[in-house]
Amino acid sequence: MTDTLLAILHMAIFPGGIFALALGFFCKGLDRRVEARLQRRVGPPLIQPWLDTAKLLTKETMIPKTACRTAFLFAPVFGFTGMAVCAAFIPVPGVYSGLFNMGDLLVIFYLLPIPAMALMLGGSASSSPFGALGFSREMLLMLAYETPLLMVLLSVAMLVGKNLGAESSGAEFSLLKIVAWQQENGSLGINPAMIPALLAYLIFLPGTMGVAPFDIAEAETELLEGPLLEYGGPLLALFTVTSAFKTFVVLGLGIALFFPGTISSWWPVNLVWFVLKCLALMLLALTLVKSATGRFRIDQAFRFYVTIPVALALCSLVLVWMM
Amino acid sequence: MSLDKTLKKLSVRSPWLFRINAGSCNGCDVELATTACIPRYDVERFGCRYCGSPRHADVVLITGPLTTKVRDRVLRVWHEIPNPKITVAVGICPISGGVFREGYSIEGPIDRYLPVDVNVPGCPPRPQAILEGVVLARSIWLKKLGLEE
Numbered sequence: 001m002t003d004t005l006l007a008i009l010h011m012a013i014f015p016g017g018i019f020a021l022a023l024g025f026f027c028k029g030l031d032r033r034v035e036a037r038l039q040r041r042v043g044p045p046l047i048q049p050w051l052d053t054a055k056l057l058t059k060e061t062m063i064p065k066t067a068c069r070t071a072f073l074f075a076p077v078f079g080f081t082g083m084a085v086c087a088a089f090i091p092v093p094g095v096y097s098g099l100f101n102m103g104d105l106l107v108i109f110y111l112l113p114i115p116a117m118a119l120m121l122g123g124s125a126s127s128s129p130f131g132a133l134g135f136s137r138e139m140l141l142m143l144a145y146e147t148p149l150l151m152v153l154l155s156v157a158m159l160v161g162k163n164l165g166a167e168s169s170g171a172e173f174s175l176l177k178i179v180a181w182q183q184e185n186g187s188l189g190i191n192p193a194m195i196p197a198l199l200a201y202l203i204f205l206p207g208t209m210g211v212a213p214f215d216i217a218e219a220e221t222e223l224l225e226g227p228l229l230e231y232g233g234p235l236l237a238l239f240t241v242t243s244a245f246k247t248f249v250v251l252g253l254g255i256a257l258f259f260p261g262t263i264s265s266w267w268p269v270n271l272v273w274f275v276l277k278c279l280a281l282m283l284l285a286l287t288l289v290k291s292a293t294g295r296f297r298i299d300q301a302f303r304f305y306v307t308i309p310v311a312l313a314l315c316s317l318v319l320v321w322m323m
Numbered sequence: 324m325s326l327d328k329t330l331k332k333l334s335v336r337s338p339w340l341f342r343i344n345a346g347s348c349n350g351c352d353v354e355l356a357t358t359a360c361i362p363r364y365d366v367e368r369f370g371c372r373y374c375g376s377p378r379h380a381d382v383v384l385i386t387g388p389l390t391t392k393v394r395d396r397v398l399r400v401w402h403e404i405p406n407p408k409i410t411v412a413v414g415i416c417p418i419s420g421g422v423f424r425e426g427y428s429i430e431g432p433i434d435r436y437l438p439v440d441v442n443v444p445g446c447p448p449r450p451q452a453i454l455e456g457v458v459l460a461r462s463i464w465l466k467k468l469g470l471e472e
Contacts, residue, residue, distance in 0.1 A: 032367070041365035048337065048370055055334035055381065058327075058468075060405035062378060224375035232378035232405045 007088065015096055015252070016087035016245075023275060024244025025049040027251070027282050034283060035291045049244065056237035064127055064230050071125035076231070076238035079118025083245035086111035090252035091179050094262035094270030105153045105173045108253060112149075112208070115242050116142045119217065123227025134226020137298050138217035144305035145207035148200045151313035155197045156188060156257050159320045179260040189258035193323065197316035198258050200309040205285040207305060208250055209243070213293040214301055251278040331468045335461045337370040341380030341404065345397045345433065347387030350447040351414035355384060359450035366454060369461070377403040382460045384453075388416035388423045389431035401437055407467050409460040411441040413453055418442050
């Protein structure tokens with residue numbers, strides 16, 4: 001009973017729920033602000049994502065006559081639930097070690113594509129031809145970027161598993177143990193064998209977040225936002241909130257896999273340190289890339305993802321295997 | 324202040340723009356989409372975002388004198404935009420017909436069919452004028468929600 005209650009609290013307040021939403025929205029606001037500064041303009045206020053959500057909540061909800069009503073309404077809830085649960089599995093080093101201390105890489109790997117699947121579901125249920133096109137592009141892109149992610153996770157798990165030796169057999173998929181091992185033996189992000197894997201993870205980030213140069217499924221100039229075309233009002237707000245959660249999840253996962261070091265034994269300092277690391281990762285992998293590039297075609301993006309990040313992750317995997 | 328009122332008051336700080344071309348000569352479109360909406364004039368500082376889908380729009384900018392061919396399509400797209408919405412007529416054509424006034428193929432002025440909230444006259448209007456129209460639309464939006472600025 002207390003376990004269930006604790007799990008619900010972790011999903012609703014920290015690190016899921018309120019904390020993840022606040023951090024995700026802050027990231028998005030900062031992202032827009034920094035992008036504006038890079039283009040030498042003022043940009044929107046930092047609370048702009050909150051304002052956008054407030055606006056969407058006051059708007060009318062419209063459902064197309066030809067849409068599949070149930071799936072159309074269910075899709076955003078599906079994505080939101082998946083990410084809300086996933087956020088509770090993300091460890092905040094030095095503060096929180098993951099739900100029931102069992103945060104497992106494979107669980108996260110299965111929960112991560114849920115928002116993309118919700119987009120696909122909503123896009124195909126909306127009965128719009130642009131939604132259908134967005135659906136096929138999202139699916140292709142997802143197939144392409146999930147492969148390097150799995151290999152990155154596998155190389156981290158194998159490295160930690162090998163070093164833990166007798167305690168586990170082969171790979172170690174428990175995030176708790178991965179974080180604990182790195183806190184004792186140094187971060188994996190500065191381990192030469194893992195640098196290709198880190199690069200592959202950095203390349204994976206813009207793809208999974210659907211930002212330029214990989215905003216192919218929602219391309220607003222050619223597909224008119226693709227799967228999101230028919231969504232408006234509170235339903236679109238739910239998609240925005242899901243995306244904020246996802247930002248927290250992918251950044252937090254990156255921190256847990258590569259830089260889970262702590263600088264103090266006092267938890268508030270560690271929390272601030274975690275937030276700073278998240279912001280640095282976001283600015284590096286999302287904002288800078290986004291403001292410096294245009295948009296790939298879907299075939300170019302697919303070819304890019306199945307060659308370069310896969311090759312990088314494979315390098316790490318082989319290096320770890322030979323160690 | 325109630326939650327509903329707070330949300331409404333905050334909502335006007337996020338006007339998302341959508342553009343409809345009602346048979347324009349393209350002059351106003353160039354001035355609107357590729358001049359007023361570029362980083363130099365920074366429309367994003369008002370919280371604006373240029374969106375591709377009418378379902379996401381709050382402020383709809385209409386250019387052109389509303390030709391016969393395009394009339395039904397413009398009306399259809401306009402009705403796809405969820406309420407509350409603010410209509411801004413950009414250029415002299417949607418306001419009076421401009422140089423095309425009383426032409427055989429002109430159905431305008433546009434306020435015969437749609438309620439226009441802000442007029443931005445000019446042939447074409449300057450980008451600064453278009454931005455002023457968007458900012459004016461925000462205060463009209465507040466009035467529509469029953470709140471004064």
